[in-house]
Amino acid sequence: xxxxxxxxxxxxxxxxxxxxxxxxxxxxxxxxxxxxxxxxxxxxxxxxxxxxxxxxxxxxxxxxxxxxxxxxxxxxxxxxxxxxxxxxxxxxxxxxxxxxxxxxxxxx
Amino acid sequence: xxxxxxxxxxxxxxxxxxxxxxxxxxxxxxxxxxxxxxxxxxxxxxxxxxxxxxxxxxxxxxxxxxxxxxxxxxxxxxxxxxxxxxxxxxxxxxxxxxxxxxxxxxxxxxxxxxxxxxxxxxxxxxxxxxxxxxxxxxxxxxxxxxxxxxxxxxxxxxxxxxxxxxxxxxxxxxxxxxxxxxxxxxxxxxxxxxxxxxxxxxxxxxxxxxxxxxxxxxxxxxxxxxxxxxxxxxxxxxxxxxxxxxxxxxxxxxxxxxxxxxxxxxxxxxxxxxxxxxxxxxxxxxxxxxxxxxxxxxxxxxxxxxxxxxxxxxxxxxxxxxxxxxxxxxxxxxxxxxxxxxxxxxxxxxxxxxxxxxxxxxxxxxxxxxxxxxxxxxxxxxxxxxxxxxxxxxxxxxxxxxxxxxxxxxxxxxxxxxxxxxxxxxxxxxxxxxxxxxxxxxxxxxxxxxxxxxxxxxxxxxxxxxxxxxxxxxxxxxxxxxxxxxxxxxxxxxxxxxxxxxxxxxxxxxxxxxxxxxxxxxxxxxxxxxxxxxxxxxxxxxxxxxxxxxxxxxxxxxxxxxxxxxxxxxxxxxxxxxxxxxxxxxxxxxxxxxxxxxxxxxxxxxxxxxxxxxxxxxxxxxxxxxxxxxxxxxxxxxxxxxxxxxxxxxxxxxxxxxxxxxxxxxxxxxxxxxxxxxxxxxxxxxxxxxxxxxxxxxxxxxxxxxxxxxxxxxxxxxxxxxxxxxxxxxxxxxxxxxxxxxxxxxxxxxxxxxxxxxxxxxxxxxxxxxxxxxxxxxxxxxxxxxxxxxxxxxxxxxxxxxxxxxxxxxxxxxxxxxxxxx
Numbered sequence: 054x055x056x057x058x059x060x061x062x063x064x065x066x067x068x069x070x071x072x073x074x075x076x077x078x079x080x081x082x083x084x085x086x087x088x089x090x091x092x093x094x095x096x097x098x099x100x101x102x103x104x105x106x107x108x109x110x111x112x113x114x115x116x117x118x119x120x121x122x123x124x125x126x127x128x129x130x131x132x133x134x135x136x137x138x139x140x141x142x143x144x145x146x147x148x149x150x151x152x153x154x155x156x157x158x159x160x161x
Numbered sequence: 162x163x164x165x166x167x168x169x170x171x172x173x174x175x176x177x178x179x180x181x182x183x184x185x186x187x188x189x190x191x192x193x194x195x196x197x198x199x200x201x202x203x204x205x206x207x208x209x210x211x212x213x214x215x216x217x218x219x220x221x222x223x224x225x226x227x228x229x230x231x232x233x234x235x236x237x238x239x240x241x242x243x244x245x246x247x248x249x250x251x252x253x254x255x256x257x258x259x260x261x262x263x264x265x266x267x268x269x270x271x272x273x274x275x276x277x278x279x280x281x282x283x284x285x286x287x288x289x290x291x292x293x294x295x296x297x298x299x300x301x302x303x304x305x306x307x308x309x310x311x312x313x314x315x316x317x318x319x320x321x322x323x324x325x326x327x328x329x330x331x332x333x334x335x336x337x338x339x340x341x342x343x344x345x346x347x348x349x350x351x352x353x354x355x356x357x358x359x360x361x362x363x364x365x366x367x368x369x370x371x372x373x374x375x376x377x378x379x380x381x382x383x384x385x386x387x388x389x390x391x392x393x394x395x396x397x398x399x400x401x402x403x404x405x406x407x408x409x410x411x412x413x414x415x416x417x418x419x420x421x422x423x424x425x426x427x428x429x430x431x432x433x434x435x436x437x438x439x440x441x442x443x444x445x446x447x448x449x450x451x452x453x454x455x456x457x458x459x460x461x462x463x464x465x466x467x468x469x470x471x472x473x474x475x476x477x478x479x480x481x482x483x484x485x486x487x488x489x490x491x492x493x494x495x496x497x498x499x500x501x502x503x504x505x506x507x508x509x510x511x512x513x514x515x516x517x518x519x520x521x522x523x524x525x526x527x528x529x530x531x532x533x534x535x536x537x538x539x540x541x542x543x544x545x546x547x548x549x550x551x552x553x554x555x556x557x558x559x560x561x562x563x564x565x566x567x568x569x570x571x572x573x574x575x576x577x578x579x580x581x582x583x584x585x586x587x588x589x590x591x592x593x594x595x596x597x598x599x600x601x602x603x604x605x606x607x608x609x610x611x612x613x614x615x616x617x618x619x620x621x622x623x624x625x626x627x628x629x630x631x632x633x634x635x636x637x638x639x640x641x642x643x644x645x646x647x648x649x650x651x652x653x654x655x656x657x658x659x660x661x662x663x664x665x666x667x668x669x670x671x672x673x674x675x676x677x678x679x680x681x682x683x684x685x686x687x688x689x690x691x692x693x694x695x696x697x698x699x700x701x702x703x704x705x706x707x708x709x710x711x712x713x714x715x716x717x718x719x720x721x722x723x724x725x726x727x728x729x730x731x732x733x734x735x736x737x738x739x740x741x742x743x744x745x746x747x748x749x750x751x752x753x754x755x756x757x758x759x760x761x762x763x764x765x766x767x768x769x770x771x772x773x774x775x776x777x778x779x780x781x782x783x784x785x786x787x788x789x790x791x792x793x794x795x796x797x798x799x800x801x802x803x804x805x806x807x808x809x810x811x812x813x814x815x816x817x818x819x820x821x822x823x824x825x826x827x828x829x830x831x832x833x834x835x836x837x838x839x840x841x842x843x844x845x846x847x848x849x850x851x852x853x854x855x856x857x858x859x860x861x862x863x864x865x866x867x868x869x870x871x872x873x874x875x876x877x878x879x880x881x882x883x884x885x886x887x888x889x890x891x892x893x894x895x896x897x898x899x900x901x902x903x904x905x906x907x908x909x910x911x912x913x914x915x916x917x918x919x920x921x922x923x924x925x926x927x928x929x930x931x932x933x934x935x936x937x938x939x940x941x942x943x944x945x946x947x948x949x950x951x952x953x954x955x956x957x958x959x960x961x962x963x964x965x966x967x968x969x970x971x972x973x974x975x976x977x978x979x980x981x982x983x
Contacts (some may be wrong), residue, residue: 083308083312
């Protein structure tokens with residue numbers, strides 16, 4: 054499903070056992086990252102329900118960032134998600150958990 | 162429209178496979194396709210690319226704003242992405258069939274609003290704080306939602322300002338805020354960072370609370386972290402961005418000073434941490450200033466000076482002036498030890514602070530000067546010029562010696578004398594002193610006074626003979642002495658060219674001398690005078706004189722005599738023997754008639770001249786033909802006026818050629834000499850040296866069992882007495898008599914039975930030193946007493962009168978002695 058700013062969330066088959074309406078929305082960029090440098094806007098994808106199979110989230114970037122990854126907010130802070138292939142110009146990841154995402158790289 | 166058609170139409174719009182399954186057939190051809198149907202799109206939107214979705218007739222191409230965006234196809238649904246321009250966008254969506262017949266257009270209006278709202282303004286936030294939460298305030302667009310650290314702040318919704326509270330964790334905190342509109346357009350982020358400390362990084366290390374210091378400035382120091390403002394008594398120190406050590410000086414007032422030191426993070430003035438310390442300023446007082454102190458003092462000295470107000474004064478660690486506001490002080494300081502005493506003073510403040518010490522050296526001097534007068538001055542006869550000599554000493558160099566003669570009741574009577582090496586020797590001139598009685602004793606006072614008025618006074622009595630006492634010089638002075646008995650004394654002094662009679666009318670210390678020159682200006686080369694005096698004080702003086710009246714040649718000595726009465730008044734000179742040639746010795750004796758018998762030696766002839774009514778008869782020789790080498794002669798009148806004449810001759814009458822002898826011959830006035838010459842020293846052997854020896858002779862009273870006369874000689878260091886016809890008797894031993902220059906005098910002692918013998922003694926009897934003095938013995942001709950020291954003065958020829966010996970001391974002062982009965 055497309056989101057704002059070209060964000061794309063792709064559910065694999067069987068990711069959900071029921072129809073749900075998901076929403077992808079911009080979140081405020083005032084979120085504070087610890088030791089990370091945000092390279093995209095923050096996006097909140099909800100509802101935050103567990104997926105039976107990881108969905109692929111692609112967040113397009115205005116500038117290439119080879120060191121970037123998608124980070125998801127967890128209880129102890131933002132965790133890095135493994136990068137998967139996706140659309141050109143975007144950083145993609147697979148995630149079985151929805152929530153708050155951002156593309157970032159480690160602060161120098 | 163039937164229900165199935167309606168369904169078909171819906172399916173066609175949905176372009177689903179059900180269309181075929183339901184057998185929906187296209188409507189029979191009609192002119193132009195129908196208007197496509199467009200699904201609703203969000204507008205306004207902030208997405209520049211928007212997908213238009215809808216349905217259309219099959220076999221139509223999709224045309225938007227006149228541009229074919231999808232080619233002719235059988236598809237009945239479409240989905241096409243359009244790009245929006247900021248602001249309003251109108252899309253006319255139509256379809257065209259194969260015949261290019263176009264449908265009517267469906268109008269889709271979409272507004273692109275990607276403009277973010279104005280960023281919020283954030284009021285300054287202190288970069289460092291100890292607070293657990295801070296206020297985040299600022300302004301924002303009223304219609305925008307404020308976000309802070311990712312969270313919407315609904316409390317600020319609808320307001321143009323915000324006032325939030327933000328909790329801080331220890332360490333670095335970011336405060337990030339933005340505004341977001343309804344389309345999720347987000348403003349730029351405003352970020353502030355705040356470091357939260359659990360405690361203010363600040364310390365006040367010095368001075369310690371309650372500390373005491375002696376300088377008027379307290380130097381405060383400590384440490385502070387970056388961004389910490391330090392305030393001392395409300396005044397902020399200069400910023401130190403990097404932090405570190407801080408220091409500042411605070412002026413102090415005397416006493417307790419309260420200093421409030423505060424600190425806060427920059428911009429956190431309300432969160433000030435304060436420490437209050439008390440620093441006591443107890444200044445060290447200035448040392449006292451001492452006034453000039455006396456260099457010398459007695460047992461105590463008063464030290465004065467100035468001191469700081471509100472101080473005490475300590476001397477040697479002991480408070481001597483209590484704490485007080487006075488600025489002057491006075492201390493009566495005891496001086497512990499004779500000599501230099503160092504007094505040390507400090508000022509002590511009310512806070513027990515001590516100044517540096519100031520010292521002053523004061524010499525304690527409680528010892529009076531020592532002072533002695535020349536012992537020779539005591540009892541001496543002086544004229545108007547008194548030689549006052551002595552020694553004085555004192556530790557005080559400012560010693561002053563003053564002398565005065567007489568009453569000396571006032572200080573002004575004293576005159577200073579000059580000191581040289583502790584000795585003084587000044588001549589006092591009494592010529593103007595009308596208050597001093599001639600002939601009386603007067604006191605010579607001397608006093609030595611140091612700068613502390615410590616004084617030693619000594620005085621001696623001198624006998625004043627102011628008017629005409631000649632200057633008696635030892636050299637050339639010959640003394641003859643006679644006495645009528647204590648206290649009257651007549652003394653005749655021959656001084657080369659004159660003869661002076663001194664009459665002492667009273668005994669010392671009351672009495673004095675009356676002087677009279679009895680020789681005349683024609684007198685030349687006066688020879689040794691002799692005197693004879695009666696009990697009433699009258700008598701004769703006889704002497705030799707070299708003058709024209711006594712000889713045709715002035716170098717030859719004639720014999721003269723001067724009679725004098727009981728008051729000492731002299732009659733005119735009488736020439737006894739003008740033709741006698743060169744008289745070498747003269748002596749005179751009084752007869753009971755008051756007349757005189759003068760013995761003289763002229764040309765080795767011993768002669769006797771007798772007076773009668775003031776005139777002398779022609780001399781009669783008493784020596785015989787054997788007589789030769791006569792050097793001295795003595796004559797004395799014994800009972801019945803029988804004269805004994807004794808002389809020294811070198812005639813070898815005793816058969817010994819090398820010595821002199823004393824011989825004597827009796828002479829009866831009116832009869833003449835006895836028949837024989839007596840060899841007095843016949844049993845004594847070599848007892849007499851002619852020339853060097855002197856001869857003394859005294860008559861014994863008629864009651865004497867021994868003889869009528871005693872002869873004394875000095876010889877070979879011994880004094881001898883001989884009684885005529887008797888044995889020799891040693892007056893002294895050889896140790897007492899100088900070989901030459903000594904003299905012997907004989908007189909009757911007050912005890913009629915005694916003989917008084919006085920010897921000028923230069924020997925050890927006077928204490929070992931060979932200083933001459935007078936030693937006397939007394940007794941009868943058989944037994945003499947122990948020697949008595951009469952005088953330790955160097956003396957000229959002594960002479961004797963009955964009961965007295967007299968002599969001229971080394972200063973020319975006549976001294977007499979009366980030997981009391983032991």
